[in-house]
Amino acid sequence: MKNKKPKSVFKEGAIASEFIxxxxxxxxxxxxxxxxxxxLGQVRADEINGKTVSAIEYTAYEDMANQxxxxxxxxxxxKFDLTCMxxxxxxxxxxxxxxxxxxxxxxxxxxxxFEALEFIVEAIKADVPVFGKEIFExxxxxxxxxx
Amino acid sequence: MHITIKYFGQIAEITQAKEESVxxxxxxxxxxxxxxxxxxxxxxxxxxxxxxxxxxVSIEKELTGGEIALLPPFSGG
Numbered sequence: 001m002k003n004k005k006p007k008s009v010f011k012e013g014a015i016a017s018e019f020i021x022x023x024x025x026x027x028x029x030x031x032x033x034x035x036x037x038x039x040l041g042q043v044r045a046d047e048i049n050g051k052t053v054s055a056i057e058y059t060a061y062e063d064m065a066n067q068x069x070x071x072x073x074x075x076x077x078x079k080f081d082l083t084c085m086x087x088x089x090x091x092x093x094x095x096x097x098x099x100x101x102x103x104x105x106x107x108x109x110x111x112x113x114f115e116a117l118e119f120i121v122e123a124i125k126a127d128v129p130v131f132g133k134e135i136f137e138x139x140x141x142x143x144x145x146x147x
Numbered sequence: 148m149h150i151t152i153k154y155f156g157q158i159a160e161i162t163q164a165k166e167e168s169v170x171x172x173x174x175x176x177x178x179x180x181x182x183x184x185x186x187x188x189x190x191x192x193x194x195x196x197x198x199x200x201x202x203x204v205s206i207e208k209e210l211t212g213g214e215i216a217l218l219p220p221f222s223g224g
Contacts, residue, residue, distance in 0.1 A: 064201040130223030131156030144222035
């Protein structure tokens with residue numbers, strides 16, 4: 001049974017570097033932590049058939065995506081000795097060079113956070129129904145596919 | 148039975164709608180897809196997964212009513 005609705009991971013637009021910095025700052029009071037690890041997904045200016053990507057516009061099946069993020073979180077806490085974990089993903093338009101995914105894991109020890117972060121990011125890429133439309137500089141587009 | 152069908156990404160471009168509600172008398176998800184394939188010809192050109200009430204399912208599953216979502220390849224992150 002899904003008795004409580006998981007909190008939303010989505011943020012409208014790019015994830016600001018101030019927000020990321022502030023998230024790190026907020027962990028200063030959690031003194032059992034000895035290691036943080038952070039993944040930042042950035043929109044890349046891919047060149048495809050002579051055209052350059054200028055932004056990605058993200059949409060999602062939000063209810064299912066939040067449920068999947070919740071499941072990934074639960075299994076990460078089960079598998080790894082994590083103190084805390086935060087995930088934020090953009091919706092809407094994110095320009096090249098801006099951040100669209102922010103994953104932040106913390107643990108008493110460093111080895112755990114390296115493994116946990118990879119597990120979480122790979123699960124997000126494979127299992128969460130988010131769709132990226134790559135917008136080119138001439139306003140044409142194509143749909144991105146994760147590999 | 149009453150079904151809300153949700154379309155995402157490239158599929159929403161083909162259907163030109165994000166969702167629609169239908170009354171459907173068939174039993175299997177595959178039967179519903181046959182109807183949609185006739186209605187939206189270009190649907191056949193795209194690889195997609197199906198979720199029933201937010202769980203990925205085989206198209207051979209029984210329809211239970213509620214929500215069906217057509218999900219093109221994921222590209223988050």
